[in-house]
Amino acid sequence: VTLSAAESALDDLEAKRGDKYPIVIKSWRNKWFTLSTYFKYPEYVRTAIYTTNAVEAVHRQFRKLTKTKGGFANENSLLKLLYAGILKASERWSHPVQNWSLTLSQLTIHFEGRLDDHIDL
Template identity: 55%
Template sequence: MGYENLLAFEEKWGKKYPIAAKSWLDKWINLSTFFEYDEQVRKTIYTTNPIERMHRQIRKITKSKGTFSSEQALMKLMFLIIKDISKKWTMPVHNWGLTISQLYIKFGDRRKLDRGF
């Protein structure tokens, strides 16, 4: 079903976004492995959400400051923002038990469950 949707996207949007469509079609074998996992696992292993969240928080604070007196002032502010944001990185990952069990089923021959992922 995913490949059919990709073909439909390419048919509708391929002329407007030819590079994206070609790239996704050329790399479909790699992209499609992501869809072998259920939705909860995909949400856990999909990395752009936390990265985008961090960028959004940095932009929110730096945008309101206007200009900085020096590069060092900006670097100090960035350090403090990241220090504050990083407190949330120690929180447990949502649905980690489900994710680790599915990864163990798929890659159990590569890693031991007791060693973690």
């Protein structure tokens, strides 16, 4: 939830599993400055950043479409199948990101000028 809690959890992980996963712990320690920038955002922004449900839903749809197919004549035929499938699947997606307007305003503040070409605020 907080930067200090994350640092404490990393210390606990190192104490508990550091001998089994020393390379992972070392990598996290070396990149902690980059990883910890996540905590400068409010919690609702962090939720939008780490939520992967939408991405997982897309992957699930792609797997459903392709798992029963033996092969594709070419790459274009695969892309057409995925495109048609994603259009059909997107009709059922109705769950918006919670606090999206608040999250969007915070992202606009944190990344000033980067969203101007994409969003009318």
